Amino acid sequence: MKKIFIIAAIYSSFVYAGDRKGNGADSVVCSNKTYLLDFLEINTIEKYELNNESQSDELTQVKEALLKIPLLSGRLQTYFKWIDEFYSEVRFVKTGIGEVSDSGNINIDRERYKNCSFKQLVLQRREVIGAEKRYLIDQNLWNQLSNTHKAGVILHELLYRELNSETSFNLRHLNRFIFDHYLTNREINYDLLLSIFKANKFSYVNIHEMPFTLDSVFIRENLPIGQIIYPGEEILILENKVKSSGGFVEFFTNGFPKFFYYTGYMRLNSPEYKIHVCGNAPKNSCRVNFYPSGAIFSLNNISIENQTGPQKIEYKDAIFFNENGEIIEIR
Numbered sequence: 001m002k003k004i005f006i007i008a009a010i011y012s013s014f015v016y017a018g019d020r021k022g023n024g025a026d027s028v029v030c031s032n033k034t035y036l037l038d039f040l041e042i043n044t045i046e047k048y049e050l051n052n053e054s055q056s057d058e059l060t061q062v063k064e065a066l067l068k069i070p071l072l073s074g075r076l077q078t079y080f081k082w083i084d085e086f087y088s089e090v091r092f093v094k095t096g097i098g099e100v101s102d103s104g105n106i107n108i109d110r111e112r113y114k115n116c117s118f119k120q121l122v123l124q125r126r127e128v129i130g131a132e133k134r135y136l137i138d139q140n141l142w143n144q145l146s147n148t149h150k151a152g153v154i155l156h157e158l159l160y161r162e163l164n165s166e167t168s169f170n171l172r173h174l175n176r177f178i179f180d181h182y183l184t185n186r187e188i189n190y191d192l193l194l195s196i197f198k199a200n201k202f203s204y205v206n207i208h209e210m211p212f213t214l215d216s217v218f219i220r221e222n223l224p225i226g227q228i229i230y231p232g233e234e235i236l237i238l239e240n241k242v243k244s245s246g247g248f249v250e251f252f253t254n255g256f257p258k259f260f261y262y263t264g265y266m267r268l269n270s271p272e273y274k275i276h277v278c279g280n281a282p283k284n285s286c287r288v289n290f291y292p293s294g295a296i297f298s299l300n301n302i303s304i305e306n307q308t309g310p311q312k313i314e315y316k317d318a319i320f321f322n323e324n325g326e327i328i329e330i331r
Contacts, residue, residue, distance in 0.1 A: 024097075024122035025156040026106075026168070027141050028113055034144035036152040037118070038172040039179065040108045049109075050176055052183035053148045059083055061151035062158075065182035071193065071224060074206035075162070082158050091133035094140060097123055105169045124157055126164065134161075152179055163200055170199040190219045252292045259289045275302050275319065295323040304330070 026037040039050040054061050062083050066072055072079075097120050106118065123136040135157060145153065156168075156175050165171050174196045181188055197205055197214060204211045205224070212226035219225070252258050289297045298320045320329040 024120060024124050024136075024160075025153045027119050027121040027138075027145075028108065028116050029119050029141065029144075030113065030116040034141050034149075036121070036145065036149040036156070037106065037108070038152055038156060038175045039149060040113070041172060041176060042107055042109065050180050050183070052180075053146055054151075054183060056147065058147045058150035058154060059086070061148060061182070062154050065151070065155065065178050068182050069178055069188070069193075071190075071197070071205040071207065074204070074211055078162075079158055082161065083154065086135075086154055086157075089128075089134040090137055091135070092137050092139040092142065094138075096140075097121075097136055097138050105167070122153060122157060124160060148179070148183070152176075155179070159200075163202070165200065170196065174200055187222070190222050190224050194219060194224065252290075257290055257294075259287045275299065275304055291323050293323055295325065296321050 028035045028037055028040055042049065056064070063080060066076060066079055119138070119141060121138055121141050125132065125134050125136075128134050142150070142153075152175055155178065156171065159171050159175060160168070163171065177193060177196055180186065194205075194214070194217060202214060204213055205217060206212070207217065207224055207226040217224055217226050286302075287298075287300045289300070291297050298318050300318050302316050302319055304314050304316060304319070316330055318329075318331055319327060322328050
């Protein structure tokens, strides 16, 4: 009786997936092979299964796949940590962990796989307490997977760990997209990728190491562009060809902008001045420079309009600020 109680407690502490609340990767089990469900699914856009393989070990493949998606760059430190710790957080079981419920949201070639079955491969805890393991994995099914499908399982679990999705449908689509790009070197379709991110309710993506909300990102000529108000004016940051409205942007190694070219008024912490960057200077000589912290360091080629006394406009080579935004020099 005690043994039955312990087993029941183990099962009740996990939440089943398969498009029910909770998550864990699902498998398609055939007579001669076992697959990760994510890689077999087809849809109106991707009408083919993902059947490419890599011979690298599964942990290496997950890292290499993530590195191929620049919009995920801000998550790499966290994801790589989770990858390195993955096996230490796994409990393998040989008795099976339940069946996946085919709710109609699983889109595979039913005729081809009519003699196969869907089986739960992983159950992931939402919260881990004490010495508990985060992942419960069916040992027999795991041993039948190729390294690439094991890598897909690991990424599936990492994505769910961050997103905590209500269902796994959109997450499976994202997982398959990432590995498809990794294994085929196909050009990233950023319109499609952005729509998948939105479907998965990502809170942000990264463009050139800078975080942007999904509402502030759009696609132009298959390049993601982030639109920021910094400080108070529109600046466009593009993947690969990084530009502001007036020219190229350079960045510090920590991801903050080092400078960008700009023309327009800047809203600063100095109410006595209205400052226009560029004034009457050529656009390619007008720069906004930053400290590594992200605070404005200086503005080049400006016109300053006095707001508190008699109206007067002066043209200056540069204005300098401390990291608190206070003017320290005008010259």
